[in-house]
Amino acid sequence: MTRSGDEPGGQVDLETPNPARIYDWYLGGTTNWAIDREFGAKVLETYPAVRTMARVGREFLGRGVARLARLGVTQFLDLGSGVPTVGNVHEIADSVNPGSRCVYVDNEPVAVAHSRVLLEREGDPARHAVVECDLLRVDQVWEQALATGVLDPSRPVGLIVVNVLYFFGDDAGPHEVLARYRDLLPSGSYLLATHLTEDGVPETDSERRAQVRDRYQRSSAPLHLRSRAEFTRFFDGLDLVDPGVVWVPEWCPDEHPSPYTDEFRTAPETSSAFAALGRKP
Numbered sequence: 306m307t308r309s310g311d312e313p314g315g316q317v318d319l320e321t322p323n324p325a326r327i328y329d330w331y332l333g334g335t336t337n338w339a340i341d342r343e344f345g346a347k348v349l350e351t352y353p354a355v356r357t358m359a360r361v362g363r364e365f366l367g368r369g370v371a372r373l374a375r376l377g378v379t380q381f382l383d384l385g386s387g388v389p390t391v392g393n394v395h396e397i398a399d400s401v402n403p404g405s406r407c408v409y410v411d412n413e414p415v416a417v418a419h420s421r422v423l424l425e426r427e428g429d430p431a432r433h434a435v436v437e438c439d440l441l442r443v444d445q446v447w448e449q450a451l452a453t454g455v456l457d458p459s460r461p462v463g464l465i466v467v468n469v470l471y472f473f474g475d476d477a478g479p480h481e482v483l484a485r486y487r488d489l490l491p492s493g494s495y496l497l498a499t500h501l502t503e504d505g506v507p508e509t510d511s512e513r514r515a516q517v518r519d520r521y522q523r524s525s526a527p528l529h530l531r532s533r534a535e536f537t538r539f540f541d542g543l544d545l546v547d548p549g550v551v552w553v554p555e556w557c558p559d560e561h562p563s564p565y566t567d568e569f570r571t572a573p574e575t576s577s578a579f580a581a582l583g584r585k586p
């Protein structure tokens with residue numbers, strides 16, 4: 306573990322590529338180090354589509370939050386929120402419903418530190434907060450999120466678990482974790498989520514995708530793919546909102562047209578990722 310001298314955060318591991326910072330690099334951000342860029346570049350050498358897939362995933366987050374805001378949701382709990390970049394949850398929420406509230410949660414110190422700096426500069430402490438916590442520790446996350454005073458647990462919450470569930474193997478119990486979050490959420494709350502998959506993805510390039518997974522397997526963050534049925538289970542007890550469980554680029558692409566999402570129009574299954582929104586009755 307090496308301490309970073311010029312970052313706002315505390316202990317930062319500069320020797321292991323980190324998924325938050327690699328993802329930031331895919332998106333064109335600058336909160337990443339040589340070790341992350343080298344890892345990302347090797348992934349792109351093997352499978353260049355990964356960069357577009359990351360952008361499409363981020364665009365989905367934007368469309369999902371905008372939709373939730375239009376559905377009247379004014380408070381958000383964003384799990385695995387990442388390094389702040391274009392189109393952060395609180396900004397999108399505010400653009401639809403000024404005065405919205407948001408708590409960001411991540412366990413990566415650099416992502417948390419940058420979120421803090423951004424919120425100190427542009428946020429409102431009464432409405433925005435960041436919590437450094439492992440999202441698998443549900444009760445701890447919930448307690449700390451409520452302790453910020455930003456969220457009102459008696460009103461619907463938009464729970465966001467986008468581009469992160471595939472970092473958890475079954476041994477981490479992600480279905481049980483999500484079940485516990487669903488229990489804690491008040492009625493009228495929503496779950497917005499995505500997941501990487503090979504289920505229904507054409508065989509073309511499957512060898513290269515396997516090589517990418519091998520590379521992640523050797524990093525600090527192996528990838529765990531799930532079938533459509535396994536992804537759908539994360540929404541047990543919730544009412545799926547139209548269009549249901551679909552490929553990420555198929556999830557309301559016309560609400561915010563973009564060239565990246567458009568690249569998948571004719572073959573959305575090649576995005577290798579499912580998306581869905583569910584509402585707690």
Ligand SMILES: C[S@@+](CC[C@H](N)C(=O)[O-])C[C@H]1O[C@@H](n2cnc3c(N)ncnc32)[C@H](O)[C@@H]1O
Nearest residue numbers: 325328385386387411412413439440467468469
């Ligand atoms: C690929 S990024 C996605 C960021 C953001 N959700 C988005 O869609 O743009 C995944 C994020 O999840 C975070 N993460 C991974 N495992 C986590 C855990 N156990 N607890 C909290 N955050 C986690 C990583 O640090 C990273 O910031």
